[in-house]
Amino acid sequence: MLTPKSSRSTPERLLDAAETLMRTTGLASATTKAIAREAGCSEAALYKYFANKEELFVRVLMERRPNAGAMMAALTSDPGEQPVEERLTEIARYASLFYAEAMPMSGSLFADPVLLTRHREGVRSIGAGPHMVLEALTGHLFRELERGRLRPDADPAAAAALLLGACFQRAFFLHFSGPDTVGPVEEFAPAVAATVWAALR
Known part of the structure; x- marks a missing residue:
């Protein structure tokens, strides 16, 4: 209640x-x-x-938003012995749902350049911003690289951008073109994670 x-x-x-x-x-x-x-x-x-x-x-x-905390926990907590691909699947799932929730709330900003600039400056003034999710995932993958769980020539920053970019694109298609244009997140997340992992392992 x-x-x-x-x-x-x-x-x-x-x-x-x-x-x-x-x-x-x-x-x-x-x-x-x-x-x-x-x-x-x-x-x-x-x-x-x-x-x-x-x-x-x-x-x-x-x-x-229920997926934000879970996403940040998956990005920042110690994975222990959890397989990298499994953790990437978790992150992709939470990120897909988070972006789908956030996009309608923030979309109106892009219609007004002055408002968008003010919003950007306001978010920066409190030390926040959407880039922090990318930085957190990049940091997570760098730690996995240091642990020897990624191939030595892996590019954590590029891999993080690819995974989160795919999740963001899914949210864009979901809202712009309709739910029939995207697959269920339960199928999308493991597929994206497997593709990224194939380039890292």
């Missing part, structure tokens, strides 16, 4: 409001004033807890 809005803390109400507006009206229309109004507080209160709208967006993506 949902907790009544009045009993939730102000930061939680603001995150609830940001998630609702970003999912229904898009990031471009989800202004700090609208988010504060939806949360039942002042815009000044929003800035007491969050540096900017971009921080709210990042927090919503990373804390409220």
